[in-house]
Amino acid sequence: MDLKGFDHPGRPGGSGPRSVKVMIAGGFGTGKTTMVRSVSDIKPLTTEETLTQASADVDHLIGVADKTETTVSLDFGKIGLNDSLMLYLFGTPGQERFWFLWNGLFKGALGAVVLVDTRRLASSFRAIEEMERLDVPFVIALNVFPDSREHPIEEIRDALDISPHTPIVACDARDRASSRDVLVTLIRHLKERSAVALESR
Ligand SMILES: Nc1nc2c(ncn2[C@@H]2O[C@H](COP(=O)(O)OP(=O)(O)O)[C@@H](O)[C@H]2O)c(=O)[nH]1
Ligand SMILES: [Mg+2]
Numbered sequence: 001m002d003l004k005g006f007d008h009p010g011r012p013g014g015s016g017p018r019s020v021k022v023m024i025a026g027g028f029g030t031g032k033t034t035m036v037r038s039v040s041d042i043k044p045l046t047t048e049e050t051l052t053q054a055s056a057d058v059d060h061l062i063g064v065a066d067k068t069e070t071t072v073s074l075d076f077g078k079i080g081l082n083d084s085l086m087l088y089l090f091g092t093p094g095q096e097r098f099w100f101l102w103n104g105l106f107k108g109a110l111g112a113v114v115l116v117d118t119r120r121l122a123s124s125f126r127a128i129e130e131m132e133r134l135d136v137p138f139v140i141a142l143n144v145f146p147d148s149r150e151h152p153i154e155e156i157r158d159a160l161d162i163s164p165h166t167p168i169v170a171c172d173a174r175d176r177a178s179s180r181d182v183l184v185t186l187i188r189h190l191k192e193r194s195a196v197a198l199e200s201r
Contacts, residue, residue: 027123040077
């Protein structure tokens, strides 16, 4: 697929790959850490301490004002989708109700993956609500576990009360190709949204 025309300021001057910040959200145990780990091109960072050391060039993407003291770990990874598009992945910390404490965590995020475990749909309700409140476009990734039952997508859309425009895809968060497909779906969704927004101007 052609992602080259993706309209994001990225790096000033337009040289090098565009950097896109993507949140990986979802309820506890839905596979956020697993997805960041499986898909990342770099050895993913899971603690704030290592994050501070290794992310000098992406500090502006993180947007967290004071990262020196924290007791919450954050998953961070990075994947080049093609020569011109680099995604920086930020797993959201647990306990969505405390996200407001992470001022700036979502700053500059162009989109999000909300992971859902269909055996426990409700665990991701809060994450979906927060994305809607923060106005971050998202796709739903159904992380399939061995004993997950197969549900028609539209049934899940109803149960989660998700707009018909929001993509819902199944994935295996442990699998790199599958997780990458979810990210490609998200980028496509963002492109479609920006195309629609441009048309309606
Ligand atoms: N079978 C299966 N297990 C998974 C999958 N994704 C995550 N897990 C397991 O589910 C547990 C919770 O995953 P984790 O990534 O820590 O969830 P998080 O709380 O959202 O970060 C871990 O023990 C994972 O190994 C999956 O796609 N299939
Ligand atoms: Mg985790």
